[in-house]
Amino acid sequence: MWSWDYAMEVSLVLLRALPAALLAAFSGFIIAATVGLAIAALVRSRFTAVRRIASGVAHFIRSTPLLVQLFFLYYSLPMLVPVSMTAFWTGAIGLGLHYSTYMSEVYRSGIDALPKGQWEASTALNLSKRRTWLSVILPQAIPPVLPIMGNYLIVIFKETPTLSAITYIELLLRAKNEASISYRVFEPYTIAGIIFIVVSLIMSFLVGRLEKGWRRRTSA
Amino acid sequence: MSPHSSCADNNMMSTISQWLPYLAQGALVTVKITLLSGVVAMLLALISGLGRLSALKPIRWLAGGYIELFRAASLLVLLFWVYFALPIAGLDLSKTWSAVLAIGLNIGAYGGEIVRSAIQAIPKGQYEASVALNLSPLARMRSVILPQAIARMLPPMGNLWIEMLKSTSLVYFITMADLTYEAMILRNNYYTDTPLIFGLLLLIYYVMASCIAVPVKWLERKLTAWR
Secondary structure, three states: OOOHHHHHHHHHHHHHHHHHHHHHHHHHHHHHHHHHHHHHHHOOOOOHHHHHHHHHHHHHHHHOOHHHHHHHHHHHHHHHOOOOOOHHHHHHHHHHHHHHHHHHHHHHHHHHOOOHHHHHHHHHOOOOHHHHHHHHHHHHHHHHHHHHHHHHHHHHHHHHHHHHHHOOOOHHHHHHHHHHHHOOOHHHHHHHHHHHHHHHHHHHHHHHHHHHHHHHHHHO | OOHHHHHHHHHHHHHHHHHHHHHHHHHHHHHHHHHHHHHHHHHHHHHHHHHOOOOOHHHHHHHHHHHHHHHHOOHHHHHHHHHHHHHHHOOOOOHHHHHHHHHHHHHHHHHHHHHHHHHHOOOHHHHHHHHHOOOOHHHHHHHHHHHHHHHHHHHHHHHHHHHHHHHHHHHHHHOOOOHHHHHHHHHHHOHHHHHHHHHHHHHHHHHHHHHHHHHHHHHHHHHOOOO
C-alpha cells in the first residue's frame, strides 16, 4: 500500500510546487492587507452611503464561498469587461478580495482599541484627516494586531488548493496529476497533506515568536 | 421601457425559472451536507473543547493534538485524502460521508477552540460558588458553567456555521451534485449566461448564509437578555 521509494520521488515533485502555493498565498495576503485597510477606512467614512455600501459589499463577499468567487472572476469577468487575467492573478486577487473582508475586521479591532483621546488630540492639534490616520492612528493600531494578520496568512495558504479549480498549478493539482500518471493515490495526497500541516505549523510558530517579541518590546 | 428590453427581461426570467429546479436540487444537497457536518463538528468541538480543560493529562494532550493537527491541515486536501486515499487503506466512504467527515473534522477543531475559550472566560467565582454549594462536577458544568459559556460561544459559532456552509462548496471537487456543481453543469448548457449563473449562485449562498446569521442574532439577544 505504501511505497517509500515512490513517496520520496513524489515528495520532491510536490515540494517543487510549494513555491507556487506560497507565492499565491503571499500575493493574496498583500492584496488582502491593502484592500482590508481601505475597507476599514471606508466603514468609518463621514458619509452614511459610503459606510453602508462598504460594509454591505464586505458582508456579501464574506458570506459567499471563495470557490464561487474564483469561478466568477475567472469565467464571468472576461465576458463582462474586456480583461482577462491569468490563473495566478485571478487566484491572488480572489484570495485577496475574500480575505480583505476578514482583514478589515482585524484592522477595526486594532483601531477600536485606541482611546478616543487619540482622535480628539489629533483634532485639537488641527491635523488633517490624512495625517491623523498615517501618523497617529495606524502606527498605534497596526502593531498589536500583526499576529492576527499573520494567522490569516496561514489561513490563506491553506486555501491555495482551491485555486486548482481555476487551473493554477499548486500542491493539490500537482498531487492530482502525479496520481493520474502513476495510478497511485495514497502517497501523493498523504504527502500533500503532510506538507500543508508542516508548513502551517512552522508559520504559526513564527507568528507566535513575533507576538512574544512584540509583547517583550511593549512591556520593556 | 422599450418593447425590446422588456422582451429581453422576460426571456431572462424564463431562463432563470428553467434553472431553478436544478439549483434547488443542488441547494438541498448543500443544506444536507452543512447540517450533517454541523452535527459532527459540534460534537467534536464540545468533546475537544472540554477535553482540553480536562484534569487528566492524556485527555488534554489528545484533545490538543486533534485541535492543532486539524487546524493546521488544509480542508480541500483533507477532503481529497478522505475520498481518494482512505479507500486504499480499507475505508471506502460514500461521497456524502467523505464530505461530512472531512468538513466535520476540520470545523470541529476550530469549534473546539471556541468552546475552550468560552469556558475559560467564565469568572472563577462561578466555579468557587458551585463548589461552595456542593454541586457535583457534572451538575456544575451542566447547570452553571455551560449555560453561561453557550451565550459567549454563540456569535463565533454562528460565524463558524457560515464558514462551514461556504466550505461545502468544496464538495464540487469530488463531483458531488451540490449547488456549485449544479451551477457548473448549467454553465455548460447555457455558456453565454455564465455571468448570470455565477451571479445567481453567489446570491443564493448569500441568502443561505443570512438564514444562519439572522436566527443566531435572535438567539444571542434572547440568551443575553438578562444582562
